Amino acid sequence: MKFVIAPDSFKGSLTAAQVGAVIARAIRQGMPEAEAAVVPMADGGEGTVDALVQATGGTLIEHRVSGPEGEPRTACYGEVGGAKTLSAVLEAANIFGLPLLPPERRNPLQTTSRGLGELMRALLDKGCRQFIVGLGGSSTNDGGIGMLSALGARFTDGEGNPLEGFGRDLTKLRHVDLAGLDPRLKDSRITVACDVTNPLLGPQGASHIFGPQKGASPEQVALLDESMARYAVLMEAALSLRLRERQGAGAAGGLGFAFMAIGAEMAPGAQVVEQLTGLKQQIAQADWVITGEGRSDEQTVFGKLPWYVAQWANEAGKPAILISGSLGADIEALYDRFAACFSTVPRPSTLEACMEEAERNLEQCARNVIRLLARQRV
Missing domain, CATH: 3.90.1510.10 (Glycerate kinase, domain 2)
Known part of the structure; x- marks a missing residue:
């Protein structure tokens, strides 16, 4: 099984490359036989x-x-x-x-x-x-x-x-x-x-x-x-x-x-970055696509990086998963593009604590997602 991991940064806490590395580590733990390709992404902003x-x-x-x-x-x-x-x-x-x-x-x-x-x-x-x-x-x-x-x-x-x-x-x-x-x-x-x-x-x-x-x-x-x-x-x-x-x-x-x-x-x-990274070609070879950002909400559908990644995955017939730092109240439209959407925050917390614990929370969430996919294969 091949995963393509193409996240944006979690602004203020993790770069796109760091996010990708954490998710890839979770994949190696939960599916040692799987391949994980990390493609750090951005949409013209920070990172x-x-x-x-x-x-x-x-x-x-x-x-x-x-x-x-x-x-x-x-x-x-x-x-x-x-x-x-x-x-x-x-x-x-x-x-x-x-x-x-x-x-x-x-x-x-x-x-x-x-x-x-x-x-x-x-x-x-x-x-x-x-x-x-x-x-x-x-x-x-x-x-x-x-x-x-x-x-x-x-x-x-x-x-x-x-x-x-x-x-x-x-x-x-x-x-x-x-x-x-x-x-x-x-x-x-x-x-x-x-x-x-x-x-x-x-x-x-x-x-x-x-x-x-x-x-x-x-x-x-x-x-x-x-x-x-x-x-x-x-x-x-x-x-x-x-x-x-x-x-x-x-x-x-x-x-x-x-x-x-x-x-x-x-x-x-997002399209400018994709042209340089060749993400679409990698998605075509994938079984699953994982993307994410610091916060996903109703604004994500208006051209934020994860929305583009999910669109490219859908065009290639590949399921896309969203793992973001937090999810807003109105995310119904996200399900038109994503197989599932996850927030990394495991419990009520302050913004400062979420930023400090961003890597640990992300890894825990990603491990749960991968364990679920691994179980599905049994």
Whole structure:
């Protein structure tokens, strides 16, 4: 019997590779004769770089960039593929991710996407022309002006003073000059892994939907959306192209809009990762598929990683099992895709305790699942 284990990370406690290793260990204990193939997955958020490097045998590299508040920090990117297909894998989450800031310091007026542009420019200098960028988990709402500034664009206020590229600078922005954008971007292929379909502006846009979880007050949300609208007018005039309504323009606080402006291709994160890992081919050879995430609920059906994995398993005629850190109240729709759904939490507990005991709880749950499948074979 062959198992394919293709989980997302359990955010804040276990990486996708760690989750896969724990489940594989449970399989070895309960079915010593079974084969277990671990394929760490991600959907563009936290853990995308690690998952792709682990799954493809790539290389993890550190580089110094500007962090969410403009402070120096060390971020990681991955190099994956062969000499002719070498790609750099980057993620917003490990450069200016929301968890990098304590709750009391979360304020999208004070954060910037500049570090991502700095890293891309360094990679262009290194000769890289293929980029895969995950946008999930950001702390920013700067419309991508931080990233674009680092790549050579110029943003100024009403008096011609240059703006640094923080969320607060959107309120001062009056002029956009894209002439200085790095010309090497035109020769580059940029694939943005993103499952967010929100437009840039309005009630479903970047500021209104994601601003509050990044620390924005209602007044700040209104200010940011108004300023983002002025930014969109200026950018679209410079580009002679309308982008604000496109799906994903509002991703990562408008960073999706900025990537569209430099010709990037937007794609569902899970599908981008699958293409590099070859997960579908492995599923075709499996008897069972196991996936999971930190929490599964009604939102899982709207394109989260486990939903994609289950869909690919269903297409191949393979049963899929979901093992997640917790299950929400409304999971009925999950049974359309999964043979069974399990939560690893064995008893009433605090979030802190669940995080501390994540590995032990996962292993116990996985062992029970595998013992049940082993019994079924008798």
